[in-house]
Amino acid sequence: MLPTPFGAxxxxxxxxxxxxxxxxxxxxGDTTKGIFFVASGGIxxxxxxxxxxxxxxYNAQTGDMFAEASIYSDHYHCDAICTAPSEVVRIxxxxxxxxxxxxxxxxxxxxxxxxxxxxxxxxxxxxxxxKSANDRVLLAVELGKLTGSVxxxxxxxxxxxxxxxxxxxxxxxxxxxTKTGRxxxxxTPRSEDRLP
Amino acid sequence: MLPTPFGAxxxxxxxxxxxxxxxxxxxxGDTTKGIFFVASGGIxxxxxxxxxxxxxxYNAQTGDMFAEASIYSDHYHCDAICTAPSEVVRIxxxxxxxxxxxxxxxxxxxxxxxxxxxxxxxxxxxxxxxKSANDRVLLAVELGKLTGSVxxxxxxxxxxxxxxxxxxxxxxxxxxxTKTGRxxxxxTPRSEDRLP
DNA sequence: ATCCGAATATGATTGAAATCACATGTTACC
DNA sequence: GGTAACATGTGATTTCAATCATATTCGGAT
Numbered sequence: 001m002l003p004t005p006f007g008a009x010x011x012x013x014x015x016x017x018x019x020x021x022x023x024x025x026x027x028x029g030d031t032t033k034g035i036f037f038v039a040s041g042g043i044x045x046x047x048x049x050x051x052x053x054x055x056x057x058y059n060a061q062t063g064d065m066f067a068e069a070s071i072y073s074d075h076y077h078c079d080a081i082c083t084a085p086s087e088v089v090r091i092x093x094x095x096x097x098x099x100x101x102x103x104x105x106x107x108x109x110x111x112x113x114x115x116x117x118x119x120x121x122x123x124x125x126x127x128x129x130x131k132s133a134n135d136r137v138l139l140a141v142e143l144g145k146l147t148g149s150v151x152x153x154x155x156x157x158x159x160x161x162x163x164x165x166x167x168x169x170x171x172x173x174x175x176x177x178t179k180t181g182r183x184x185x186x187x188t189p190r191s192e193d194r195l196p
Numbered sequence: 197m198l199p200t201p202f203g204a205x206x207x208x209x210x211x212x213x214x215x216x217x218x219x220x221x222x223x224x225g226d227t228t229k230g231i232f233f234v235a236s237g238g239i240x241x242x243x244x245x246x247x248x249x250x251x252x253x254y255n256a257q258t259g260d261m262f263a264e265a266s267i268y269s270d271h272y273h274c275d276a277i278c279t280a281p282s283e284v285v286r287i288x289x290x291x292x293x294x295x296x297x298x299x300x301x302x303x304x305x306x307x308x309x310x311x312x313x314x315x316x317x318x319x320x321x322x323x324x325x326x327k328s329a330n331d332r333v334l335l336a337v338e339l340g341k342l343t344g345s346v347x348x349x350x351x352x353x354x355x356x357x358x359x360x361x362x363x364x365x366x367x368x369x370x371x372x373x374t375k376t377g378r379x380x381x382x383x384t385p386r387s388e389d390r391l392p
Numbered sequence: 393a394t395c396c397g398a399a400t401a402t403g404a405t406t407g408a409a410a411t412c413a414c415a416t417g418t419t420a421c422c
Numbered sequence: 423g424g425t426a427a428c429a430t431g432t433g434a435t436t437t438c439a440a441t442c443a444t445a446t447t448c449g450g451a452t
Binding site: 347357361362379 | 428429430431432439440
């Protein structure tokens with residue numbers, strides 16, 4: 001099922017698609033066709049700057065939506081690349097615009113989603129603004145950003161994978177993180193949380 | 197005059213306030229009273245992380261709004277600190293919520309503003325993800341981020357002021373930027389722009 | 393079953409930005 | 423007018439993440 005408020009939309013405005021690793025859902029500069037929901041798999045939003053650097057903006061996993069802000073853009077501002085075999089639902093831009101005009105609750109839902117996204121981006125910015133790799137990695141893990149591969153995680157928080165692995169090991173050595181498996185780390189519960 | 201769509205609101209829902217340098221408009225954790233418009237001056241949004249680092253999220257200048265996403269939050273996520281003698285209009289949260297329910301055009305305007313903000317944050321993220329100080333500074337100047345002091349600018353793009361000054365000088369030496377005065381730099385017009 | 397590619401992991405070296413230090417210029421305020 | 427506070431600007435040193443290199447493990451394809 002689609003998240004609120006998209007359940008209100010007609011089936012006809014949805015298209016189910018499948019992608020394999022490396023496939024593009026859309027490219028930077030493509031005209032906007034709609035917004036997307038990841039039914040299963042993973043889609044990674046990256047942006048290529050003038051200098052040719054590639055930057056991960058957002059890492060959409062199962063249950064996430066992406067390209068929500070594209071309702072008011074003529075073209076996409078980033079590439080959407082499949083990082084795991086994925087089922088994706090595309091929600092037609094036209095249908096959304098129609099519903100926005102006709103359905104107050106739907107409109108409110110969209111606004112709320114965008115407001116949350118703004119907060120999320122602020123959070124990510126806060127993360128990127130930390131100079132120390134250890135601080136960055138610790139906060140990012142605490143925020144639950146380490147869901148997929150460490151390589152993806154590293155890119156998302158603006159570090160090389162090497163620096164990331166080192167920080168993860170360092171933080172584990174200091175007892176701030178606990179290694180729960182190969183490439184899996186979790187925050188060590190703080191003492192307050194364990195008090196009787 | 198307030199920017200679209202806030203002109204639709206009743207005068208009663210607005211409060212004019214004045215702040216001096218260093219004053220707090222609100223603090224991280226305060227319950228949300230509304231959103232703000234900078235009639236004149238400058239307000240800087242900073243967030244304090246667990247480790248005690250202070251991070252500039254946004255630098256609102258004359259004509260800008262801030263804390264727009266707070267409509268759906270119970271408390272503010274950052275500090276708003278006055279960086280220049282400022283006149284600020286506070287727009288009551290209640291009035292906005294009422295208008296959102298009753299006025300479709302207003303609601304659409306708000307949604308559009310939030311969508312634009314999402315794009316802006318993406319832009320800032322792209323900026324922060326660039327490793328080279330020169331690239332960062334050049335792009336930031338091209339995007340028109342160098343409006344106030346270089347110190348503020350440096351903080352906003354995630355560099356120390358020293359690194360920033362050096363990059364500005366370096367880019368000026370290479371002819372990519374032109375120094376237009378003390379602490380003032382502008383992109384050097386590219387050759388294409390000068391063709392007859 | 394084995395081969396290939398990618399992710400995990402770590403060590404050594406290097407380079408660029410942070411830090412420290414300091415000089416000068418500008419503004420605002422008593 | 424004097425001075426305090428802060429912005430501009432640059433040089434010297436240090437630190438820490440990027441880069442380069444390499445070994446191992448895992449999963450998927452043949």
